[in-house]
Amino acid sequence: MQPEFRPLRPADLDAMLAVEQGAHAHPWSRSLLADAFGERYFTGALWQENALLGYFIADRVLDETTLMNICVAPEWQGRGLGRQLLEHYFARCRALGLGWLWLEVRASNRAALSLYASAGYEESGRRRNYYPTADGHEDAVLMQKRL
Numbered sequence: 001m002q003p004e005f006r007p008l009r010p011a012d013l014d015a016m017l018a019v020e021q022g023a024h025a026h027p028w029s030r031s032l033l034a035d036a037f038g039e040r041y042f043t044g045a046l047w048q049e050n051a052l053l054g055y056f057i058a059d060r061v062l063d064e065t066t067l068m069n070i071c072v073a074p075e076w077q078g079r080g081l082g083r084q085l086l087e088h089y090f091a092r093c094r095a096l097g098l099g100w101l102w103l104e105v106r107a108s109n110r111a112a113l114s115l116y117a118s119a120g121y122e123e124s125g126r127r128r129n130y131y132p133t134a135d136g137h138e139d140a141v142l143m144q145k146r147l
């Protein structure tokens with residue numbers, strides 16, 4: 001069965017937390033994930049039957065949007081699902097009339113940087129030593145895309 005897109009609901013928080021903690025070295029907390037159901041955010045998720053494979057969380061202000069989080073469960077990575085999620089995000093942005101897309105990513109995150117660049121994002125700046133790491137800090141790369 002092919003994975004399919006279905007919206008996230010507050011009842012999916014446990015599944016989100018499991019994917020989050022598997023995918024990210026620095027995962028969001030449960031309460032931060034719960035904020036994704038607030039008014040200024042929108043989300044999308046890929047499911048295979050009842051299994052959550054990955055999701056994105058984005059905010060929106062006027063005609064701008066920031067991709068706050070995108071992740072795919074480790075066992076499902078490298079099969080094109082991250083790109084599908086990003087394309088789904090772009091489709092949602094178009095439907096919502098959002099033309100200015102922003103994101104921030106750790107400078108060491110080669111997989112995400114490569115995905116974003118191949119999807120048309122361009123680097124627009126850096127925040128020096130923005131993210132904590134196990135042994136110090138690393139830069140945030142700021143990226144933008146015009147839809």
Ligand SMILES: CC(C)(COP(=O)(O)OP(=O)(O)OC[C@H]1O[C@@H](n2cnc3c(N)ncnc32)[C@H](O)[C@@H]1OP(=O)(O)O)[C@@H](O)C(=O)NCCC(=O)NCCS
Binds near residue numbers: 024068070077078
């Ligand atoms: C980033 C992430 C969402 C990509 O999802 P994915 O399903 O593994 O990616 P896809 O299979 O769709 O690959 C899409 C592109 O990502 C890049 N990519 C994926 N894995 C990569 C790797 N190990 N090394 C380098 N580039 C990689 C490539 O550009 C790839 O395109 P290609 O297949 O044409 O080469 C996933 O690796 C992930 O969840 N990472 C942990 C969470 C994270 O860092 N999120 C982003 C910051 S919030």
